Amino acid sequence: MKPSKKEQDSKIKARSKKAxxxxxxxxxxxxxxxxxIYDDLDNGQFPKFSIPSRSVSNIVYDKKLRQYILxxxxxxxxxxNSSQLRSFTQLIWLAFFANRLTNERKSSTLRDIYxxxxxxxxxxxxxxxxxxxxxxxxxxxxxAREDFHIFPEERSSIFGDLNIEYTIPGYEGKTMxxxxxxxxxxxxxxLTTAELVDxxxxxxxxxxxxxxxxxxxxxxxxxxxxxxxxxxxxQAPRSTRTLLKRLHDEMKLPVICLTDGDVYGEHxxxxxxxxSANAAHLRELTVPDAKWVGVWATDIEKYKLPTIPMTEADxxxxxxxxxxxxxxxxxxxxxxxVFLRIKRKAELEAFSKYGLTNITDKYLPQKxxxxxxx
Amino acid sequence: MASIEEKFNQISPSEFFYSNRxxxxxxxxxxxxxxxxxxxxxxxxxxxxxxxxxxxxxxxxKAVDPDKPDPKPYILTVxxxxxxIDAEHIPLAFGTVLYGSKFGLKQARGMFGLGATMAILxxxxxxxxxxxxxxxxxxxxxxxxxxxxxxxxxxxxxxxHTTKExxxxxxxxxxxxEGDYSKAGGKIRDYVYETSLITPYASLTFDDPKDEKFTHTxxxxxxxxxxxxxxxxxxxxxxxxxxxxxxxxxFEIPIIDDAMIEKVRKDLGLSVKKLxxxxxxxxxxxxxxxxxxxxxxxxxxxxxxxxxxxKLNKIKIEDIDVSNKKLFYWDFGDSQSKSVDMDxxxxxxxxxxxxVQGEPLTTFLTKRFQRIGPSTAVKFAxxxxxKPERRMGTLTNQELVQLSDSLQKFExxxxxxxxxxxxxxxxxxxxxxxxxxxxxFVAVVQRPASAYSGFPFIIEMGIAYGGDIKSGGxxxxxxxxxxxxxxxEGSDVVLKVVNETDWGRYKVKGExxxxxxxxxxxxxxxxxxxxxxxxxxxQEIERxxxxxxxxxxxxxxxxxSKRGQSEMAKKRANLYAKYIPMIAEFCTELSGNKKQPNYxxxxxxxxxxxxxxxxxxxxxxxxx
Numbered sequence: 001m002k003p004s005k006k007e008q009d010s011k012i013k014a015r016s017k018k019a020x021x022x023x024x025x026x027x028x029x030x031x032x033x034x035x036x037i038y039d040d041l042d043n044g045q046f047p048k049f050s051i052p053s054r055s056v057s058n059i060v061y062d063k064k065l066r067q068y069i070l071x072x073x074x075x076x077x078x079x080x081n082s083s084q085l086r087s088f089t090q091l092i093w094l095a096f097f098a099n100r101l102t103n104e105r106k107s108s109t110l111r112d113i114y115x116x117x118x119x120x121x122x123x124x125x126x127x128x129x130x131x132x133x134x135x136x137x138x139x140x141x142x143x144a145r146e147d148f149h150i151f152p153e154e155r156s157s158i159f160g161d162l163n164i165e166y167t168i169p170g171y172e173g174k175t176m177x178x179x180x181x182x183x184x185x186x187x188x189x190x191l192t193t194a195e196l197v198d199x200x201x202x203x204x205x206x207x208x209x210x211x212x213x214x215x216x217x218x219x220x221x222x223x224x225x226x227x228x229x230x231x232x233x234x235q236a237p238r239s240t241r242t243l244l245k246r247l248h249d250e251m252k253l254p255v256i257c258l259t260d261g262d263v264y265g266e267h268x269x270x271x272x273x274x275x276s277a278n279a280a281h282l283r284e285l286t287v288p289d290a291k292w293v294g295v296w297a298t299d300i301e302k303y304k305l306p307t308i309p310m311t312e313a314d315x316x317x318x319x320x321x322x323x324x325x326x327x328x329x330x331x332x333x334x335x336x337x338v339f340l341r342i343k344r345k346a347e348l349e350a351f352s353k354y355g356l357t358n359i360t361d362k363y364l365p366q367k368x369x370x371x372x373x374x
Numbered sequence: 375m376a377s378i379e380e381k382f383n384q385i386s387p388s389e390f391f392y393s394n395r396x397x398x399x400x401x402x403x404x405x406x407x408x409x410x411x412x413x414x415x416x417x418x419x420x421x422x423x424x425x426x427x428x429x430x431x432x433x434x435x436k437a438v439d440p441d442k443p444d445p446k447p448y449i450l451t452v453x454x455x456x457x458x459i460d461a462e463h464i465p466l467a468f469g470t471v472l473y474g475s476k477f478g479l480k481q482a483r484g485m486f487g488l489g490a491t492m493a494i495l496x497x498x499x500x501x502x503x504x505x506x507x508x509x510x511x512x513x514x515x516x517x518x519x520x521x522x523x524x525x526x527x528x529x530x531x532x533x534x535h536t537t538k539e540x541x542x543x544x545x546x547x548x549x550x551x552e553g554d555y556s557k558a559g560g561k562i563r564d565y566v567y568e569t570s571l572i573t574p575y576a577s578l579t580f581d582d583p584k585d586e587k588f589t590h591t592x593x594x595x596x597x598x599x600x601x602x603x604x605x606x607x608x609x610x611x612x613x614x615x616x617x618x619x620x621x622x623x624x625f626e627i628p629i630i631d632d633a634m635i636e637k638v639r640k641d642l643g644l645s646v647k648k649l650x651x652x653x654x655x656x657x658x659x660x661x662x663x664x665x666x667x668x669x670x671x672x673x674x675x676x677x678x679x680x681x682x683x684x685k686l687n688k689i690k691i692e693d694i695d696v697s698n699k700k701l702f703y704w705d706f707g708d709s710q711s712k713s714v715d716m717d718x719x720x721x722x723x724x725x726x727x728x729x730v731q732g733e734p735l736t737t738f739l740t741k742r743f744q745r746i747g748p749s750t751a752v753k754f755a756x757x758x759x760x761k762p763e764r765r766m767g768t769l770t771n772q773e774l775v776q777l778s779d780s781l782q783k784f785e786x787x788x789x790x791x792x793x794x795x796x797x798x799x800x801x802x803x804x805x806x807x808x809x810x811x812x813x814x815f816v817a818v819v820q821r822p823a824s825a826y827s828g829f830p831f832i833i834e835m836g837i838a839y840g841g842d843i844k845s846g847g848x849x850x851x852x853x854x855x856x857x858x859x860x861x862x863e864g865s866d867v868v869l870k871v872v873n874e875t876d877w878g879r880y881k882v883k884g885e886x887x888x889x890x891x892x893x894x895x896x897x898x899x900x901x902x903x904x905x906x907x908x909x910x911x912x913q914e915i916e917r918x919x920x921x922x923x924x925x926x927x928x929x930x931x932x933x934x935s936k937r938g939q940s941e942m943a944k945k946r947a948n949l950y951a952k953y954i955p956m957i958a959e960f961c962t963e964l965s966g967n968k969k970q971p972n973y974x975x976x977x978x979x980x981x982x983x984x985x986x987x988x989x990x991x992x993x994x995x996x997x998x
Contacts, residue, residue, distance in 0.1 A: 034964025041958055041971035046980075079957060082946040089953040089960075096960035122956070 019167040019193070023102060026147055030099045033140070037092060046080035047088075052139050052281060059280045061325040066273075066288040068280040070139070086123075090133045091140070093122045098137065098148035105169045107149040107189040110134065139281040146192060146239060156240045157184035157210075159217050160228030162251075163197040166190055182217050184231065192239045196250050202226040203368070204247050206290075208234060208259040208268055212348050212359070219360040225368060228253070236272055241285045244272060248287050255287050256371050258364075261295030261305065262345035263317045266335060274326055291374045292331065293367040297338035300346045303363065306353050307344035315343065331374070389525055399489075399906070400496045403445035407553030408561050410450055410496065411435070413489035414547055415566075416857060418454035419573060421545065423796070425457045426597055429576040433566065435555060437583045445554040447501045448583065453546040458511035461537075468494060468507050468547070469521045469530020493549060495523055500552035504533045508546040516540040555583050561860055563588060568851055568858035572798060572893060574806045593809055594802045605744040607790040608781040610828025610898075613774050616781075619742050620732055620766045627691055627729065628668045630675075635683050641669045651682045671729050674722035678714050679703065696727050696768075731765030738766045745788040757784050782828075790830035792823030797832045797895045798856065807836045807891060814840030814937075817929040818891075821922050826914035831896035833915070835922040837930050839888050847888030848872060854899040854909060861907035868892045870911055871919045880931035881938065890926075892919065940987070947984035950977060 033049070040047035052058070053073040062069045079088045097116060101108055108116070114130040117123070124130040134145050145151070162178045168190045175197065178185050185191060205227045207213050213231035216222075222229055228247065232240055247253050257272055259265030269292035275285050300307055310318075318340045321327050327336055339345070351359035399409035415431060422429035431454050438447040459467055468491065494505045510516040520534040555562075559582065566580045570590035575597050580588040606615070628634055642657050642665075649657075658665070658673040665673070676686060678701050692702040692711060699716045716723050733741070736751035746754075755762040758780035760773075769777065797820055804818045818836040825831065843849075852859040852868050859866065872890060882888060900910040909915070954977050962970050 030964060031966055034961045034966070037957065037961040038965040038967055038971050041954075041961065041973040041976070044973070044976040046976075047957065047961070079954065082942075082949045085949050085953045089956050092957050092960045092964070096964045099964050120956075120960075 022147075023105070026102050026143065027099065029141060029143075030095055030102070033095055034092075034099070046078055048076055048078035048080070049140065050074045050076050051136060054135070054139060054281060056277075059277050063325075065283070065286075067275040067283070067286045068277045069283070070281050087133065087136075090117070090122055090124065090130070091136055093117065093120055094130075094133050094137050098150065101149040102147075105149070107151055109151055109153050111153060113150060135278075135281070142281065142283075144238060144242070144282050144285065146189070146242065149189065151189050151239060152237050154233060154237050155186040155188060156233040156237055157186050157213065157231045158191070158228065158243070159184040159213070159230075160199070160201050160222045162199040162201065162228055162247075164191065164194040165197050166194050168193055178228070179222060184213065184217065184229075187230075187237075187240050187243055189239070192242050196246060199228065199251055199253070200226065201228045201251075201253060204228045204230060204244065204253050204255045206230045206232050206236065206244060206255060206257045206269075206272060207348075208232055208257075208265060209348055212258075215356070216360060219357060221360055221364065224360075225364070232257075232268065232272070235268055238279070238285060241272060241275075241287070244290070245284065245287050248289065254371070255290040256368070257290060257292045258294055258348065258367070259292070260345070260347045261297065261300050261350070262310070262347075263314055263321065263336065263339055265295065266292065266332070266339075267317075267321065270326060270332065291371050293371050293374070294363070295346060295348060295350075296331070297335045297342060300342065300344065303351070305346040305350040307342075307346045307350070310339070310343045310345055314345065315340070389528070400492060403500075403552050403554040404557040406493075406496055406500075406551065407435070407448065407450070407555065407558045408565065409489070410493035410549065410551060410553075411452075411562050412565060412857070413493045414450070414452035415569065415578075417490050417547075418452055418456060418545070419569075419576060419856070421456035422454060422576070423597065423600060426600060427456055428592060428595070428597060429573070430455045430579075431576060432579045432581075434581045435553075435562070435583050436581075437555070438550065440583065444556045445552055447503075447550055448553045448555060449548060449550050450497075450553075451546060451548040453544065455542060455544045458509040458543045458545050459507075460511050461509070461517040464507055464509055464517060464519050465521055465530040465532055468505055468519070469523050469532075470528050490547070491523075493551070494521075495525070497549035497551035498523055499525075501550045503550035506546075506548040508548075510540050510543050510545075513541065513543045514539065559583075564860055565858055566590065568853075568860070569856075571806045571810050571851065571891070572803075572853045572856050572858065574798075574802050574809075594805055596802075598796055598799050598802065601796040602793045604791050604794045605742060607825065607828040607830070608739070608743050608746065608784070608787050609825065610790070611743075611778065611781055613778045616774060616778055619738070620769070622742075627675075627694065628671060630672060630686060630691065632687070634668070634672065635686065638669050638672050639683070641665055642673075649682065651676070651680055654682060667729070670725050674725045675701070677720065677722040678716050680714075694726055694730050696730055699723070727765065730767060732767030734763040734765060735760050736762045744791045750786060750788075753786060754780070754784050757786075789823065790825040790828060792830045792832060794897055795823065795830055795832050795895045796856075797834050798893060800834070803834055803836050803891065803893070807838050807889075811838050811843050811889060812841040813838035813843055813889075815930065815933045817926050817933075819922050819925050821918050824914055824918050826900070826912045829896055829898045831894060831899075831915060831918070833918045833922045834893040834895070835919070835926055836891040837889070837923075837926040838891075839882075839886065839930060839933065841887070843887040843889055845887045846885045848877070848886070849889045851889060851891045852909075853891070853893040854901075854906075855895055856893070857906070859907050859909070864908075865902060866908040867911040867916055868894075868909065868919060871916060871923055875923060875927065877927075880927045881934035882930065888930075890923070892922075894919075943984045943987040947981045950980055950984070 037047040052070045058071040058073040060071050114127040166174045216229050257269035259268045273290040400406040418431045434451040504520040504522045507519045518536045522531040570578050574594040577592045578590045688706050690704040700713045702713045739746045739751040752762050800818045800820045816838040821833040823832050902908045902910045
């Protein structure tokens with residue numbers, strides 16, 4: 001039964017109120033930080049604040065949360081300290097700029113931030129310096145940059161039967177079905193902030209590569225396996241991870257990851273599952289129940305895939321990951337050990353040796369079946 | 375059997391140096407011109423120093439034929455306002471090798487004036503021109519000589535001698551020599567420049583072949599205290615030197631002839647009348663204390679011979695055998711050798727042994743060496759396993775070597791007397807550095823006197839930073855006995871010590887504008903070569919250099935960190951002025967305020983305090 005107009009209106013209102021509330025919370029938080037600094041200055045004192053330390057020694061693995069988090073170490077950043085004064089000013093500027101963005105509901109990219117700073121005579125040596133200050137702001141506020149309307153450049157994409165409703169200014173109440181366009185929809189600010197209305201899908205397949213994503217759409221994997229297909233474009237960007245989490249939490253969909261058969265692929269799946277050390281200051285970016293279904297090192301032998309030898313860097317990466325607490329048991333440890341043993345790797349495209357649709361016809365169904373038991 | 379007859383020729387010192395002139399720095403026209411300049415300038419300065427005259431030295435180098443290409447003959451003239459040399463000494467001083475006035479043990483730039491004669495010799499063999507010497511030692515008459523050296527005979531040949539009236543004392547020496555100014559010019563100018571830094575009480579003028587004049591006027595009006603001549607230190611002595619000292623301390627048994635008898639008679643106050651042996655002895659006993667040594671010896675001999683003057687006239691003393699207490703003499707009357715016993719208890723016996731066997735060891739030590747007292751002398755005798763009263767004249771060759779070795783090894787001698795040294799002094803050195811480099815920082819130190827192998831030495835050192843000093847330092851200015859050392863710096867001990875210093879530790883980084891002036895004063899500088907350009911790395915000297923450098927480096931380091939702090943304070947003040955207003959602006963909008971926070975006063979106070987810090991640091995730097 002189609003919902004009545006009235007019902008729909010109230011729904012939209014409720015949703016937009018939710019977005020408004022979130023915006024209000026963010027603005028209030030930024031304002032309170034600003035007020036503290038204002039008061040310090042007004043009282044003739046050098047403003048200062050504490051910031052959680054993001055040094056390696058302060059990044060610890062939380063078994064309960066199943067992700068890396070920051071420890072209790074915090075550093076005092078003071079405007080009296082001449083070596084911190086510059087970064088202090090940069091951070092205040094960023095809060096000030098994020099405040100404007102949030103207030104005006106405008107979005108910006110990391111690169112935008114770097115160039116915008118110049119209009120205010122705030123100097124950044126290069127974009128990596130401004131990126132770093134953005135992470136500082138995240139750490140101080142415990143909020144992801146996306147909450148301040150700051151997004152990365154890289155875009156991944158999504159395809160499948162999922163109805164969404166926009167909340168961004170000018171599109172409020174507009175809906176969209178994400179199976180309407182065969183190239184997929186890019187996962188940007190409007191999509192990550194949209195309400196997830198409903199879906200017929202029963203699973204989310206996150207796939208590492210654009211080429212395979214296109215193949216999956218062509219082969220109608222969405223229909224055949226009742227799935228939403230997401231192209232992570234290598235290491236999944238934060239916005240994509242946020243969306244994956246929402247699909248899991250809000251739509252109750254299981255998430256599986258399909259990556260190249262190498263150590264980097266394994267880690268792409270791990271980051272979706274339990275986050276990265278770089279974002280240890282943030283929660284809400286992980287899908288702890290996500291499953292990695294392939295390509296496993298054992299698959300390489302099992303499916304007789306064409307392989308290429310691992311490089312020195314690949315092998316070093318294996319040894320590094322062996323020290324990571326998340327790789328101490330289960331499939332993660334087992335596959336890593338096999339990679340180290342065979343010292344060879346295979347890409348997703350390797351299945352093409354047995355025909356272009358081999359991966360969707362043979363491999364995927366077996367893996368989906370297997371995923372249920374993982 | 376064939377015998378090979380070898381012929382040994384004795385060669386004169388002139389000839390020796392003629393064939394070994396490379397040793398003394400006369401190896402080629404470039405080096406020779408430079409060395410000749412040095413020798414004459416240093417002689418001029420030494421002469422003035424000795425008489426306490428503020429030196430005015432005038433150096434001229436002119437080409438005989440300016441259009442000829444180098445190397446070519448140059449006329450080198452050095453004129454001073456020193457004491458001059460007496461006319462009678464001039465031919466020998468300038469016309470023979472190894473004739474000089476600097477034989478005492480004290481610090482001087484040159485030894486024996488050897489180098490100057492070498493320069494004259496070099497001039498003569500390259501241009502066949504005589505040296506021209508103009509000297510006035512009384513300030514009234516000037517003697518002018520033209521002298522050639524007879525190399526084989528080591529004798530002067532006076533070509534010309536004239537006199538004229540003058541009003542001032544002084545010496546002017548002029549030689550014609552083959553040189554290469556186009557190559558040596560740089561070094562000679564450096565030499566004059568660096569000499570004026572270490573001789574701030576001298577005025578130096580250099581008139582070069584291109585008619586360029588370099589004038590360095592004195593900027594210190596006082597001559598540093600002159601060194602005194604002293605006795606040697608036991609550590610700086612060898613067997614040969616001891617042998618010569620013993621000879622000085624021994625006396626011959628006088629030949630008893632008519633003249634001697636007459637002298638004894640007179641000194642005893644005896645008239646012509648004949649006196650018996652007994653009355654002579656009585657007379658002598660009463661006058662003993664006032665008798666000269668020779669007379670005492672004769673009287674002592676008479677006491678054992680029991681002879682009066684008449685009998686004495688008929689014998690000849692053959693030997694005094696001290697150990698067997700026997701006196702041997704030849705009796706002309708009997709034409710045979712006879713002997714008498716000597717009573718070792720008698721005072722006459724003592725007198726004779728003293729004369730024949732020289733002084734006892736302890737007296738020898740206390741009288742002929744510096745800073746040895748009677749108790750040290752006794753201690754030493756024990757150490758060297760000699761009886762303290764052992765007569766120096768009785769030592770065998772082997773014992774002499776043993777004595778010499780022990781003198782080197784005995785550690786309880788006092789450090790060598792440094793009154794024979796003439797350091798420049800910290801104050802004039804600092805003045806010189808300030809005048810030459812106008813630095814931001816200068817520190818000088820004069821180390822206490824120390825010694826190597828019995829030769830005393832003193833290290834003076836200065837460090838300067840910034841100002842007019844060029845970057846790329848440290849540049850090291852090396853001096854020894856007020857002579858700049860310009861060649862062969864690679865192997866020098868000063869450079870070694872400087873290069874081994876980790877300047878980063880003293881906050882000196884990159885290519886700093888930074889100089890070091892090092893001055894070694896000693897009665898004997900341990901040069902590595904006869905060219906006198908680099909100092910050997912004697913352990914004691916190296917240690918003192920290191921201590922001096924460390925002391926100064928610490929001062930430099932504290933200057934550098936103060937300077938760094940003051941730069942930091944300036945930087946901080948700038949940073950506050952730049953960023954705090956920005957923070958104020960951003961947080962005003964962020965906090966939703968309209969008006970900016972009242973931060974200006976705080977900022978002004980903070981900047982003022984940083985600026986005050988800078989000023990304080992600068993004051994401290996000035997007082998370092």
